[in-house]
Amino acid sequence: MGNTAVSTDLISTAVELAGRAPSLHNSQPWLWVLDGNTLQLHLDHSRLVRNTDHGARQALISCGAALDHLRVAAAAAGWQTFVDRFPDPNRPEHLVTVEFWPAGFVSAATRARAAAITQRRTDRLPMRAPDDLNLLVPVLTHLLDDTDTRLAVLPEPLLPDLFEASALTEAMRRQDAGYVAELDWWTAPFDLDQGIPPDLLNGVIDNDRVPVNRNFPAGVHASHTDVSADEAAVLVLSTPEDTRADALSCGEALSTVLLECTAAGLATCTVSHVTELPAARAVVAELIGRSGVPQVLVRVGRAAGLTAPPTPTPRRALSDILRVQRQK
Numbered sequence: 001m002g003n004t005a006v007s008t009d010l011i012s013t014a015v016e017l018a019g020r021a022p023s024l025h026n027s028q029p030w031l032w033v034l035d036g037n038t039l040q041l042h043l044d045h046s047r048l049v050r051n052t053d054h055g056a057r058q059a060l061i062s063c064g065a066a067l068d069h070l071r072v073a074a075a076a077a078g079w080q081t082f083v084d085r086f087p088d089p090n091r092p093e094h095l096v097t098v099e100f101w102p103a104g105f106v107s108a109a110t111r112a113r114a115a116a117i118t119q120r121r122t123d124r125l126p127m128r129a130p131d132d133l134n135l136l137v138p139v140l141t142h143l144l145d146d147t148d149t150r151l152a153v154l155p156e157p158l159l160p161d162l163f164e165a166s167a168l169t170e171a172m173r174r175q176d177a178g179y180v181a182e183l184d185w186w187t188a189p190f191d192l193d194q195g196i197p198p199d200l201l202n203g204v205i206d207n208d209r210v211p212v213n214r215n216f217p218a219g220v221h222a223s224h225t226d227v228s229a230d231e232a233a234v235l236v237l238s239t240p241e242d243t244r245a246d247a248l249s250c251g252e253a254l255s256t257v258l259l260e261c262t263a264a265g266l267a268t269c270t271v272s273h274v275t276e277l278p279a280a281r282a283v284v285a286e287l288i289g290r291s292g293v294p295q296v297l298v299r300v301g302r303a304a305g306l307t308a309p310p311t312p313t314p315r316r317a318l319s320d321i322l323r324v325q326r327q328k
Contacts, residue, residue: 005037006100008324010077015039015322017117018070019315021255022270023062024049025186026196028316030066035325039098041067049186051178057247058272061296063095064251065258069117070098072259076114078103085245095248109263116262121310123267124202124216126209127301129231130266140235140257148246149253149295152288154234162234163211165283166274170215173273187217193316200310212299214273232269232301236284238292250295257298267303272296 015032023029029047033040041063048059071081080103088094130136133153140151154162173179186195201216202209210230237253239246254270261268275281275294284294 004102006079008034010074010079011039011100012318012322014070014073014077016318017073017114018066019318019321020117020120021062021065021069022122022258023065024053024058024272025182026194026313027059027062027186028194028321029056029059030063030321032322033325034322037100039070039100040094041070041096041098043093043095045093049182051176051182052276057242057295058276060095060244060247061251061254061272064248064253065255066251067096067098067248068252068255069259072110072113072255073117074100075103075110076106078106085248092244112263113256113259116259120258120262120268121313122200123269123299123303124200124210124213125206125304126227126230127232127267127269127299127303128227130233130301132264133233133300136261136264136266137235140260143256143260144253147249147253148239149250150238150290150292151253151257152236152238152290154236154287154297158287159212159234161283161287162274165280166212168283169273169277169280172277172279184217193314193320196313197311200313210299212271212274212297213269214271227304230299230301232267232299234271235298235300236288236294237296237298238285238288238290238294240292242293242295246293247295254296254298261298261300265302266300269299270296271299 011034019028027047027049029044031042031044033042043056043059043063048056053059074081079100082099084097086095087097137153144151187198187201189198203218207215207218212234235257237250239250258268274284274297281294
């Protein structure tokens with residue numbers, strides 16, 4: 001426990017910012033429990049996308065991203081965090097316990113990443129090529145040095161092979177009635193605090209322009225960008241094995257990559273469907289030419305100019321994702 005009590009208001013703010021993390025179909029499968037000065041992160045099984053995410057691997061990645069968002073938000077507010085991962089083997093849904101201690105210094109980079117939490121969004125549209133990727137990748141690699149997650153940039157000549165793996169995954173998944181039903185449900189035009197609103201999905205033309213994206217149902221808008229072909233770079237995050245700990249760690253690394261890219265003025269889009277099936281995942285592993293398990297891909301580029309800012313993706317209310325057990 002921290003030697004100085006952290007305020008409930010600060011934790012509430014950090015949890016609310018953690019709720020901005022990306023998740024499969026915006027399912028937001030996390031539950032935070034505040035117990036005195038310690039904060040627990042739990043996997044909320046009621047939020048799992050079961051037909052798509054067998055074994056809850058992507059839900060764990062999502063929770064890892066939320067954990068890193070929370071740590072960045074706390075750091076920017078002057079608190080360092082200490083994390084105990086999987087503290088109770090009898091309660092596998094209890095992913096981490098977080099303790100808070102005052103920090104003596106807040107760096108400008110930390111403040112920039114914290115600001116990026118509210119600026120980041122998933123950009124499924126075609127992108128222009130990223131500027132200075134050769135400068136950004138070493139920074140990202142350095143930031144991941146202390147983790148088990150490794151980053152690789154997919155060489156441009158190999159992108160057609162990735163597109164083929166993406167198409168293979170889509171063809172196989174379209175035969176799965178449960179998968180299709182889930183995809184339709186999470187993109188249905190209802191005004192709630194979850195899922196992907198239809199106006200944030202690509203129209204038919206832009207779906208064709210970004211062949212590595214998941215093939216969501218076409219959005220309600222026609223193409224509204226002048227980018228004729230996607231020029232985004234594709235980053236691959238991989239882990240040594242495919243354990244629950246690997247998935248959680250990859251999610252933390254994913255958050256680092258997304259926030260750092262956003263702080264650098266770049267657009268991002270997390271791509272997860274290509275690693276959902278073993279056949280396509282094996283193709284990705286071969287393309288990056290290294291041992292390990294590809295967990296998630298990220299498209300990075302310069303956002304196309306839009307006539308109007310996109311609608312923010314809805315998020316669950318703080319009262320739905322944070323429970324206060326007791327005060328000490």
